[in-house]
Amino acid sequence: MDIQKIRDCFPTLRTDEPPAYLDNACVTLKPDSVIQTINDYYHHTPGCGGRGVHRYSTKVSRATNDARRKLQTFLNAESANEVVFTRNATHSLNQVAHGLSWQKGDVVLTTDREHNSNLVPWLQLEQEQGIEHRVVPSLEDNTFDMEGFEQACKDAGSRLKLVSMSQVGNLDGVKIPIRDIAKVAHDHGAYVCVDGAQSTPHMRVDVQDLGIDFLAFSIHKMCGPSGMGGLWGRYELLDELRTIQSGGQTVTASTYDSLQWANPPARFEGGLGNFSGMMATGTAIEFLSQFNMDEVRAHEIKLNEIMSNGIKDLPGVKIIGPHDAKLRSGICSVVLKELPAHDIAMLLDEAAGVMVRSGQHCVHSWFNARGHKDGSLRASAYMYNTEDEARLFAETLSEAVHAFSAA
Numbered sequence: 001m002d003i004q005k006i007r008d009c010f011p012t013l014r015t016d017e018p019p020a021y022l023d024n025a026c027v028t029l030k031p032d033s034v035i036q037t038i039n040d041y042y043h044h045t046p047g048c049g050g051r052g053v054h055r056y057s058t059k060v061s062r063a064t065n066d067a068r069r070k071l072q073t074f075l076n077a078e079s080a081n082e083v084v085f086t087r088n089a090t091h092s093l094n095q096v097a098h099g100l101s102w103q104k105g106d107v108v109l110t111t112d113r114e115h116n117s118n119l120v121p122w123l124q125l126e127q128e129q130g131i132e133h134r135v136v137p138s139l140e141d142n143t144f145d146m147e148g149f150e151q152a153c154k155d156a157g158s159r160l161k162l163v164s165m166s167q168v169g170n171l172d173g174v175k176i177p178i179r180d181i182a183k184v185a186h187d188h189g190a191y192v193c194v195d196g197a198q199s200t201p202h203m204r205v206d207v208q209d210l211g212i213d214f215l216a217f218s219i220h221k222m223c224g225p226s227g228m229g230g231l232w233g234r235y236e237l238l239d240e241l242r243t244i245q246s247g248g249q250t251v252t253a254s255t256y257d258s259l260q261w262a263n264p265p266a267r268f269e270g271g272l273g274n275f276s277g278m279m280a281t282g283t284a285i286e287f288l289s290q291f292n293m294d295e296v297r298a299h300e301i302k303l304n305e306i307m308s309n310g311i312k313d314l315p316g317v318k319i320i321g322p323h324d325a326k327l328r329s330g331i332c333s334v335v336l337k338e339l340p341a342h343d344i345a346m347l348l349d350e351a352a353g354v355m356v357r358s359g360q361h362c363v364h365s366w367f368n369a370r371g372h373k374d375g376s377l378r379a380s381a382y383m384y385n386t387e388d389e390a391r392l393f394a395e396t397l398s399e400a401v402h403a404f405s406a407a
């Protein structure tokens with residue numbers, strides 16, 4: 001990959017003093033082409049897709065259908081009708097959680113390292129509908145405990161309804177073996193929902209090869225616009241799912257006392273859509289599709305090795321997850337013993353333009369169970385980050401830790 005050529009596509013990286021932007025697990029930067037598509041929509045075709053037949057509508061409908069097909073190809077989905085546009089991964093996970101029909105006592109299994117978006121919907125269902133959310137503890141180094149998972153499936157028995165897990169954790173970058181997990185879950189008669197918020201932007205995700213049932217993802221973490229996410233689901237399952245947003249677009253006909261549901265994906269896209277967002281999603285996926293995702297992942301791991309090696313021996317600094325950076329994707333997340341994570345994050349930006357995230361990263365459950373109230377300081381790389389930026393992060397963090405420790 002030609003990193004400089006990639007960087008040239010991003011306006012924020014073409015400035016005189018570009019930041020070392022290492023908060024990609026939260027949201028990524030946007031290339032010119034994505035920004036241009038958003039502009040073009042408002043400048044030239046600011047109409048409503050899917051409904052009207054005038055020129056604006058026709059152009060928007062064509063572009064949004066095209067975006068769906070690009071996502072279909074990117075994820076290797078069987079049909080574009082399996083791809084639903086949502087606001088974000090949270091919306092997608094909620095559509096699954098509140099779209100399936102539950103019996104009291106049904107069991108949902110997650111890991112112990114889930115983002116709130118793949119925890120809170122299950123806790124809500126536990127409170128409101130009497131399902132049971134169970135956690136599969138990770139091994140000591142945060143990697144996946146396959147034996148523990150198999151036992152948890154056995155323990156749940158016929159009550160096991162859904163296994164919902166993030167493929168790559170935003171806490172630590174640890175990737176879990178989704179294909180094997182899906183096989184075990186299906187052997188126990190359960191559905192498999194994957195939170196792909198941290199995997200689809202960074203690696204090859206082939207929904208058919210993984211053998212899963214649902215995939216939630218965040219377009220805004222894939223060089224796409226904010227306010228956009230996606231849900232992929234096997235068509236026959238989507239066809240049985242209850243929509244959590246009914247109204248315009250979700251029916252083919254209605255009378256005063258009856259309705260005819262539209263087929264997926266329209267059934268789940270109630271109300272006027274974020275058309276510029278959908279069109280720019282197509283542009284973002286086109287941008288990503290020019291890269292070999294295996295190379296993207298390898299590049300991010302190389303950067304993580306530089307970051308991790310540069311900070312691993314610092315006093316009071318502990319990397320979350322396994323020592324080997326290869327097992328933590330592009331995420332280097334550290335707990336700072338007795339050092340203020342927010343203050344250090346601010347200092348990194350002010351002193352060296354290094355932008356990282358501090359706090360609990362919406363994985364409150366993991367931090368609270370371990371008494372780490374301040375959370376962690378997290379650097380997360382993407383394809384446009386350079387080895388120099390990774391070194392700058394390590395050097396600046398080292399200086400900050402020494403300065404704070406001496407104070």
Ligand SMILES: Cc1ncc(COP(=O)(O)O)c(C=O)c1O
Binds near residue numbers: 115195198219
């Ligand atoms: C693993 C994981 N799941 C879910 C989400 C929520 O994504 P969104 O903001 O698109 O709802 C995030 C966001 O950081 C995440 O990292």
